[in-house]
Amino acid sequence: MKPAFSVIFLTTLIGAAQGLFLALFTHQLYALFGLLPMQSDAFYGYGSALALLLLCGGLFASFFHLGRPERAWRSAAMWRTSWLSREVIALPAFMGVVFLFGVVHLAGYRPEVVTLPSGLLIDLSIVLGGVGTLLAFTLFVCTAMIYACLRFLREWHSPLTVINYILMGGSSGFILASFYASYAAPDQADFFAGWAIIITLLAFAGRWAALVRNARLKPKSTIQTAIGVKHPHIVQRSMGSMGGSFNTREFFHGKDAVFIRMIKPTFLLLAFVAPLALLAFGLFTPALLGVAFILQYMGLLAERWFFFAQANHPQNLYYQTIG
Amino acid sequence: MTQLALVIDLNVCVGCHACVTSCKEWNTSGSAGPLCDERPYGENPTGTFFNRVQTYEIGTFPHSETLHFPKSCLHCEDPPCVPVCPTGASYKRKEDGIVLVDYDKCIGCKYCSWACPYGAREFDEKQKVMKKCTLCVDRIYDESMSEADRKPSCVKACPTSARLFGDIHDPESEVSQAIREDGGYALMPEWGTHPANHYLPRRKTKLKIHEDELERADNPLKLEQPLPKPDKDQSTMDDVSAW
Numbered sequence: 001m002k003p004a005f006s007v008i009f010l011t012t013l014i015g016a017a018q019g020l021f022l023a024l025f026t027h028q029l030y031a032l033f034g035l036l037p038m039q040s041d042a043f044y045g046y047g048s049a050l051a052l053l054l055l056c057g058g059l060f061a062s063f064f065h066l067g068r069p070e071r072a073w074r075s076a077a078m079w080r081t082s083w084l085s086r087e088v089i090a091l092p093a094f095m096g097v098v099f100l101f102g103v104v105h106l107a108g109y110r111p112e113v114v115t116l117p118s119g120l121l122i123d124l125s126i127v128l129g130g131v132g133t134l135l136a137f138t139l140f141v142c143t144a145m146i147y148a149c150l151r152f153l154r155e156w157h158s159p160l161t162v163i164n165y166i167l168m169g170g171s172s173g174f175i176l177a178s179f180y181a182s183y184a185a186p187d188q189a190d191f192f193a194g195w196a197i198i199i200t201l202l203a204f205a206g207r208w209a210a211l212v213r214n215a216r217l218k219p220k221s222t223i224q225t226a227i228g229v230k231h232p233h234i235v236q237r238s239m240g241s242m243g244g245s246f247n248t249r250e251f252f253h254g255k256d257a258v259f260i261r262m263i264k265p266t267f268l269l270l271a272f273v274a275p276l277a278l279l280a281f282g283l284f285t286p287a288l289l290g291v292a293f294i295l296q297y298m299g300l301l302a303e304r305w306f307f308f309a310q311a312n313h314p315q316n317l318y319y320q321t322i323g
Numbered sequence: 324m325t326q327l328a329l330v331i332d333l334n335v336c337v338g339c340h341a342c343v344t345s346c347k348e349w350n351t352s353g354s355a356g357p358l359c360d361e362r363p364y365g366e367n368p369t370g371t372f373f374n375r376v377q378t379y380e381i382g383t384f385p386h387s388e389t390l391h392f393p394k395s396c397l398h399c400e401d402p403p404c405v406p407v408c409p410t411g412a413s414y415k416r417k418e419d420g421i422v423l424v425d426y427d428k429c430i431g432c433k434y435c436s437w438a439c440p441y442g443a444r445e446f447d448e449k450q451k452v453m454k455k456c457t458l459c460v461d462r463i464y465d466e467s468m469s470e471a472d473r474k475p476s477c478v479k480a481c482p483t484s485a486r487l488f489g490d491i492h493d494p495e496s497e498v499s500q501a502i503r504e505d506g507g508y509a510l511m512p513e514w515g516t517h518p519a520n521h522y523l524p525r526r527k528t529k530l531k532i533h534e535d536e537l538e539r540a541d542n543p544l545k546l547e548q549p550l551p552k553p554d555k556d557q558s559t560m561d562d563v564s565a566w
Contacts, residue, residue, distance in 0.1 A: 001437070067431020067451030074410040075430055081406035084434050088409060149407070152440045152514050220513050221440065223379075227392050228508045228522055231381045240343070240375030240394070243368040246445040250436060314511065315442025318377060318394060 001153075002250055003308035006064035011143055012172070012300045013058035014091065015165065017051040018136040019173015019199075020180075021098055023192055024048065025129035027177075030191070032126060039185050041105040044125070047180055048102030051173075055095045083149055087142035094135040101128045140166045147311075154217050155311045160210040167203035168271070172300060174199050175275055175293045182286030190283055197279050200296075204272035207303070211264070214310060221314040236321040247319050253309035263306050270299025326400060326420035327458055328491045328519035329475065330498045330507055331393055334526055336485040338376055338391030345480030346374040346395075346456075353461055355426055359449035371447045373456040374477055390525060393486070395477070396443040396456035397510065397518030398422050404435040404444065413453070420492075420519060421460055426452045440514050458488075491519055 024047045031038035063069040078085045104110060110123040144165035147156040178192035223234045239248075253260075278292035350373055351358040360370030374395040381388050398415075402422050405413050412428035413435045415421070424435075424444075429452040436444040436453060444455045459475035462468065472479065478486045489498035498521075501507060507521035 065432060067433075067446070068429065071410070071428070071430045074412075074428055075432070076409070078406075078409050078411045082409045082434075084407065084432065085409035146434070150438055151403075153437070221511050225511050225513060227379060227390065228510055228524070229379070229381055229390065233381070233383055235380045236377065237380050237389075238378040240340075240377045241369075241372070243362075245369055245372070245375075246436070246448075247442045250433065250446070251442070313437070313442075314440040314514075318442050 001308045001311045001313060002253055003305045004065055006061050008301055008304040008308070009061035010058045010065070011165070012297065012304055013054045013061065014139065014143070015169025015300070016172040016176055016297070017054035017058065017098075018094070018139060019170040020047065020051040020054070020176050021094075021101075021132055021173070022136055022170060023174045023177035023195065024051070025101075025133055026195070027188065027191065028125070028129060032120070036188065036191060039188065041108055041110075043181075043184050045102045045106035046184065047177070048098050048105065050176075050180060052095060052098050052102065055091070055098065059091060059095070083142055083145040087139065087146060090135060090139040090142045094132065094139050097128055097132040097135055101125060101132055104128060137166070140169060147307075152221065152314050153311045154220065155214045156307075158210065158213060160206060160213060164203065164206045164210055167199060167206050168300060168303070171196065171200040171203045171275070172293070172296060175279065175289065175296060178279070178282070179286070179289035179293050182282075182289050186286065189286060189289070193279050193283055193289065197276060200272060200276055200279070204268075204276070207268075207272070219312070219314075221317060223317050226314070226317040236318075239319050239321055242322065244322070245319075247315060248322075251313040251316055251319070255309065260306075260309065263302055263309075267299050267302035267306055271296050271303050272299070274299070324420070324492055325418065325490045326398075326492045326519050327463070327489070328398055328420070328498060328521065329395070329458070329478070330487040330489075330491075330501050330521045330523060332485045332487070332501070332505075332523040333390060333392065334485075334523060335483045336376075336391045336393060337483055338378055338389075339482060340376050341480040341482055342393055342477035342486060343372065343374050343376055345476045347372060349459060349462065349476035350457070355461075356450060358454065359447050361448060369448075371445045371454055373445075373454070388525070393477075394441070394443070395520070396422060396458075397441060397516075397520040398456075398458065400517035400519055401515065403514070403516055404439045407434050407438040409434070419490075421458050422455070423457055423460065424453055424455060426450070426454070429453050440511055440516065441518075463488075491521070 024044050027036060028044060030036040063072065066072055075085055075088045079089055104125045110125050112121055112123055113127050114122045116122065141162055144162040148158065148161040151157050174192055174196035178189050178196050181192050182189040224230060275292040275296040278288045282288035282292055347358060358371040362368050363370065374393060377392045377394060379390045379392060381390055398421055402415055405415050405422065410428045410430055412425045414423060416423060431451045433446055436446065444453050447454050462476060463473050465473060474488050478488045487498050487501055489496040491498050493499060501523060502521045505523045507523050509518045509521055
């Protein structure tokens with residue numbers, strides 16, 4: 001497939017935002033149960049604002065993918081069957097809850113909703129955080145299922161796609177949270193960095209597993225099934241047009257084998273190895289956490305590029321020779 | 324339930340591209356707007372087509388043959404492109420099984436083209452919407468045309484009648500009989516899309532002659548031959564039968 005930069009930015013930006021929101025609310029939950037000191041409302045509020053900023057960036061990028069962006073509102077219609085439609089609903093819903101979560105904290109408006117029998121006070125921000133957490137995971141699943149549901153794009157058609165979107169978004173978000181905390185609440189940075197290391201390790205394992213799986217895939221469709229002729233030796237002599245067509249542009253990444261061979265170690269290094277090393281050092285030097293986030297973000301852009309480029313669409317069987 | 328479809332006989336297709344030009348001419352002139360071309364007379368022409376004829380070489384010389392392979396939307400009975408559409412612009416008509424795109428609802432996200440394993444959909448770079456074969460839905464129900472003209476324009480154009488059009492759910496239709504009797508098959512059956520369009524294979528009519536058929540057993544000339552005679556020491560059946 002031809003990687004579209006609008007979609008690459010959309011998925012990486014909202015992934016980081018979802019991870020950041022999950023990190024903030026995880027901290028608030030720890031604090032609720034008294035495991036960590038509760039931070040000021042500003043810490044959670046401005047963190048949510050940062051997440052919202054990333055979400056807006058992702059939403060903005062997504063419009064560049066559309067031929068007719070002015071009709072984008074129509075895309076919420078088919079949520080019963082289309083994962084893309086579900087994402088279109090889940091993204092603004094999540095943005096709304098992140099916005100409210102931030103506002104509730106920044107305005108200091110945290111009315112009690114219920115007091116548990118154990119005496120635990122559940123206020124409005126906890127309820128919003130819980131709803132936001134559900135929506136964050138819903139959004140992760142919707143985004144990943146857009147790709148994982150296409151059964152003949154076999155590189156994508158795997159539970160690993162969903163798992164990896166969650167883990168890589170989580171990793172990106174928790175690293176950003178640790179960088180944010182190193183300035184906004186320095187004594188809490190270790191908590192986020194610790195979780196970031198765990199999630200990044202899991203994401204590394206998940207992405208590695210997906211690479212191993214995809215390397216072992218054997219194509220189900222062949223030129224024989226594509227045209228229905230049983231012969232071991234079939235060569236296309238003409239694809240019906242002398243120039244290119246949509247089919248030759250949309251489904252080929254257009255880069256040579258050397259580039260493809262280079263990008264795989266590059267994204268593994270930038271998205272996983274480098275941030276893990278920097279996180280380990282970053283526990284003592286906060287600025288390194290920022291470098292870790294930026295390096296990993298570039299790595300995730302490369303990862304997402306490779307994710308699209310690696311998918312080999314069966315229609316390519318019909319478009320092999322110009323002539 | 325009706326399922327309109329094309330049956331393409333690869334045995335008679337000569338690869339003349341008449342169906343391609345006829346399709347383009349009809350569908351670029353309709354009320355749905357043109358099928359846009361870019362740089363049609365330039366160095367690197369490209370454009371939107373509903374139908375293409377491809378050519379394949381099967382085998383290696385001298386044991387090779389050329390296959391001309393017209394390819395358009397197959398109007399799958401279980402179309403994977405329809406449920407993925409976020410706006411409902413892509414839909415399959417209940418009444419006749421034609422898969423269509425509503426150009427006024429399409430947002431141009433191209434997701435349906437990712438979901439089609441056959442590459443049957445083409446994005447119109449000028450109108451910014453996804454387009455595909457309509458089975459000439461604006462022809463086949465047009466009562467201002469004569470009955471004979473109410474067929475897809477590719478079918479009308481084919482000089483060798485390689486393209487048949489009809490309802491594949493009606494067992495008595497021309498297309499159903501062709502599929503049944505001439506080995507009609509579907510493309511990429513492994514994905515379970517159940518394409519409505521079928522292809523008839525290349526086939527050669529061969530006359531099988533057995534060795535014993537080369538010599539007539541009851542050749543009258545044989546009557547003139549001397550009768551077989553046993554050796555002197557062999558027993559004969561002269562007394563039970565007469566040669």
